[in-house]
């Protein structure tokens with residue numbers, strides 16, 4: 420059987436795959452089973468921060484692999500300790516809990532908020548406010564947090580204790596904070612799966628003021644927006660706010676599974692021994708990859724991300740067949756006249772891999788994509804939208 424046949428026979432039917440088998444990659448190029456080359460404008464859904472098989476990243480990961488691949492969280496390891504220190508120094512957060520995915524990173528932030536609120540305000544303060552159209556993961560609790568009904572229908576009953584309010588509507592949020600017993604508010608500064616929809620800076624600032632006024636915690640889900648994706652290290656840094664907890668994953672490990680939940684001063688001691696844990700969390704190989712990624716996300720590099728972003732906004736604004744361009748940094752959504760899936764299919768034909776998010780074509784290239792490669796991909800995408 421071919422790989423495609425094996426997959427269709429033996430892998431659970433949860434993914435509608437594109438008709439492409441990836442056999443190797445280098446930087447922002449990937450190659451299929453027939454040797455056809457594609458420009459990768461998805462980077463494994465914002466995971467391969469520095470592209471595929473990046474030399475610097477490989478060396479960091481390999482050198483840890485040669486020492487040891489795993490021990491468990493019963494012992495101290497250098498990559499874990501150094502990565503926690505790096506994250507704290509770069510964000511001002513005080514402590515980090517490591518897991519393996521975005522959903523788990525959010526799960527930890529939710530547990531931290533519930534425990535803190537229960538201890539400081541009372542056990543009835545367990546509810547978390549999230550936004551309509553958000554996406555926070557696929558575990559039952561993070562599905563519950565996700566403000567999109569279509570994810571909920573099949574899996575009732577979900578975890579109780581979530582209310583969803585409209586994005587960019589301060590009044591609706593304040594009404595909930597005023598009338599209900601709330602532990603925390605959780606947001607994505609740019610709703611990724613929800614169609615690459617940035618919240619307005621004013622709304623984010625007001626949300627933080629309201630959270631302060633009503634004594635509720637703030638959690639920012641930086642799973643997709645984090646690690647340089649929006650042109651700042653974390654997207655909340657675009658808005659000048661200080662969250663109580665920040666969760667991240669996707670691009671953190673640069674291609675290896677790693678989630679992190681950062682805890683501010685308020686929450687740093689919320690967990691005691693045994694309150695939370697993860698067998699694979701802080702895996703030393705994943706942490707070594709993340710240390711390498713973070714060491715390269717300095718201000719001069721982030722400036723290049725913002726420049727590439729401007730280039731994409733300029734290229735796609737007012738282009739034929741494109742109704743609107745949304746997003747931030749190298750996280751871009753195109754509202755197209757044709758169905759997004761038709762644009763993506765045509766791009767595949769022409770050697771560019773793009774993603775969709777709701778009705779949008781979504782672009783999440785590696786942050787170090789060379790400008791000429793980016794320009795070439797943008798031309799092909801533009802043509803697919805126009806004709």
Ligand SMILES: *Cc1c(COP(=O)(O)O)cnc(C)c1O
Nearest residue numbers: 520521522554555556611642643
């Ligand atoms: C992808 C994503 C998640 C879920 O991450 P997994 O690693 O798939 O569990 C959560 N939140 C946001 C904003 C995401 O984009």
